[in-house]
Amino acid sequence: MAFDKNYRRQRIKFRIRKKISGTATTPRLAIYRSNKEIYAQLIDDQNGVTLASASSREKSIASSTVNKTEQAKMVGKAIGEKAVSAGLETVCFDRG
Numbered sequence: 001m002a003f004d005k006n007y008r009r010q011r012i013k014f015r016i017r018k019k020i021s022g023t024a025t026t027p028r029l030a031i032y033r034s035n036k037e038i039y040a041q042l043i044d045d046q047n048g049v050t051l052a053s054a055s056s057r058e059k060s061i062a063s064s065t066v067n068k069t070e071q072a073k074m075v076g077k078a079i080g081e082k083a084v085s086a087g088l089e090t091v092c093f094d095r096g
Contacts, residue, residue, distance in 0.1 A: 020092055021045045029079075029091040038072050040079040042091060052086055054078035 022028030027042040039055040056062060056071040061078065064071075083091065 016094060020094055022092055022094075024051075025088075026090050026092050027051050027088060028094045030094045033072070038068070038075050040075055042079065042083055042086075042088065043094075051088065052079060052082035054082060 020028055022043050022045045024044050024047065027044050030041045030043055032039045037056045039053070039057075041053045042051040043049070044051055054061075054075050056068075056075055058078070061071055061074045064074070066074075083089075
């Protein structure tokens with residue numbers, strides 16, 4: 001039985017979410033990387049809200065003409081700054 005990549009990604013997500021859950025003090029850091037863009041979110045699963053987010057589509061990052069690796073570093077720095085400004089010091093990494 002052949003499964004498509006979306007089905008595979010969904011199964012990986014469910015497997016990880018069984019073990020990892022974000023709280024208000026220790027949110028889940030979810031990262032998604034497509035072929036063109038990268039997105040990062042800090043998620044409180046107990047309340048079902050996104051506390052902070054950053055992506056390579058933001059004007060400050062998208063306007064710079066750098067490669068995808070540098071864009072990913074910029075997104076990481078941006079989500080870190082937003083986390084610190086929101087008063088968050090630790091996160092739980094969602095490797096899905």
